[in-house]
Structures are given as C-alpha cells and as structure tokens.
Amino acid sequence: VRFYQASTxxxxxxxxxxxxxxxxxxxxxxxxxxxxxxxxxxVVNYREAYNMFACNGILFNHESPRRxxxxxxxKITRSVAKISLGxxxxxxxxxxxxxxxxxxxxxxxxxxWRILQHDKPEDFVIATGKQTTVRDFCNLAFKExxxxxxxxxxxxxxVGKEKGTGIVRVKVNxxxxxPTEVETLLGDPSKAKKVLxxxxxxxxDQLVKEMVASDVALMTANPMA
Numbered sequence: 001v002r003f004y005q006a007s008t009x010x011x012x013x014x015x016x017x018x019x020x021x022x023x024x025x026x027x028x029x030x031x032x033x034x035x036x037x038x039x040x041x042x043v044v045n046y047r048e049a050y051n052m053f054a055c056n057g058i059l060f061n062h063e064s065p066r067r068x069x070x071x072x073x074x075k076i077t078r079s080v081a082k083i084s085l086g087x088x089x090x091x092x093x094x095x096x097x098x099x100x101x102x103x104x105x106x107x108x109x110x111x112x113w114r115i116l117q118h119d120k121p122e123d124f125v126i127a128t129g130k131q132t133t134v135r136d137f138c139n140l141a142f143k144e145x146x147x148x149x150x151x152x153x154x155x156x157x158x159v160g161k162e163k164g165t166g167i168v169r170v171k172v173n174x175x176x177x178x179p180t181e182v183e184t185l186l187g188d189p190s191k192a193k194k195v196l197x198x199x200x201x202x203x204x205d206q207l208v209k210e211m212v213a214s215d216v217a218l219m220t221a222n223p224m225a
Contacts, residue, residue: 019188060127065214081215084145094176127187
C-alpha cells in the first residue's frame with residue numbers, strides 16, 4: 001500500500017521564510033490549516049513508527065476551470081465572463097495585495113503520481129516558484145476579454161476601472177478579508193525537480209486564459225450556471 005496525503009501551503013500561514021520549502025517551520029493561520037498540520041504530522045508519525053509508504057504532498061494553490069466558485073481565482077474568471085456577456089457589472093474582492101503561487105491542477109496531479117512512484121516515501125513541496133497578486137490575476141483575466149484595468153485608491157477604497165469608459169469593474173469589500181490574513185505564499189519546488197524530475201510548465205497567463213475561456217463558454221450556454 002502506498003498512501004498519499006494531500007497537504008497544503010496553508011500550513012506555512014504567517015510565513016517564517018521566503019520561499020517556503022520542506023524544512024520551513026509551519027505557522028497555520030486558520031482552523032483548516034491547523035487541522036491539516038495534524039494530518040501532516042500523523043502521516044510522518046505512521047511512516048516512522050510502522051515503516052509505511054506514507055507521504056505528504058505540500059501543494060501550493062493549483063487551479064483549473066473545475067475550481068470551486070468560492071475560490072478567488074474562479075470567482076474572478078466567472079465574474080469576468082459574466083461582465084464580458086453583460087450579465088454582471090463588477091466583482092467584489094478582498095485583499096488585492098495577497099501574493100499566491102498559482103499553478104495548473106493537472107500538472108500537480110502528475111506530481112502526486114510521481115511522489116507515489118518514488119522508491120521511498122518522502123514529503124515534497126509542489127509549486128511553480130512564481131508569485132502573482134490578486135490584483136495582477138484580475139489584470140490577466142480582464143485582458144482575456146479585451147479590457148484593461150486602471151487602478152485607483154488604496155486599501156478598501158481601491159477600485160479597478162475599465163480603461164476608456166471609467167466603469168468600475170473591481171471593488172474591495174472588507175467582508176472578504178480573512179480574520180488572520182495569509183499575505184504571501186511562495187513555494188520552492190527544487191526538491192521535486194531534483195528528485196522527481198517534476199517542474200511546472202504551464203504559465204499563469206496560460207492558466208488564466210484557459211479558465212476565462214471555459215467560463216465564457218459556460219456562461220454563454222447557461223447564464224444561470
């Protein structure tokens with residue numbers, strides 16, 4: 001039996017070093033992350049106690065058109081699709097300065113498989129090693145529908161306006177801020193590259209392009225989706 005535990009970059013929370021690697025101390029900042037820290041250590045414990053092939057994949061954010069609608073990436077691409085079709089005027093978000101290491105889910109699934117094919121059970125960080133702000137994710141998504149955003153204001157007063165028309169397309173709503181914010185996550189995937197021969201190939205631009213195109217097709221076929 002080979003056991004894989006889907007761990008998470010949320011373990012790093014209030015990051016203790018940049019970038020985060022397998023040896024970086026954890027500092028979880030949410031109930032979810034605290035629970036996942038238990039899962040991580042129980043896997044390590046069983047591996048060491050019973051010589052089980054049990055491993056943790058510490059996956060940083062991985063997205064695709066199948067991402068749930070409440071996650072910020074999919075929320076943005078769905079809203080952009082609706083805006084392009086005249087079904088919505090604006091999207092409200094939280095912290096635009098949040099930095100995340102976003103990759104494509106299908107590549108990360110391959111990494112999971114490679115972890116399980118390795119000759120011994122080990123834990124791996126799976127990430128792109130590149131960061132993007134929520135603001136820049138918005139810029140990329142709106143670019144896919146031919147809109148350029150101009151940003152004005154700061155903090156909760158910041159807005160993203162459509163260049164040319166001045167229509168507000170992005171607003172900040174404080175209710176979307178986390179009680180204990182995770183400001184930055186950046187993974188160091190060098191161990192996965194060296195040991196597993198795995199490296200992310202799909203860029204953030206390609207990822208956003210695919211997600212927006214998928215949501216435009218979805219909303220065109222069914223505006224209530």
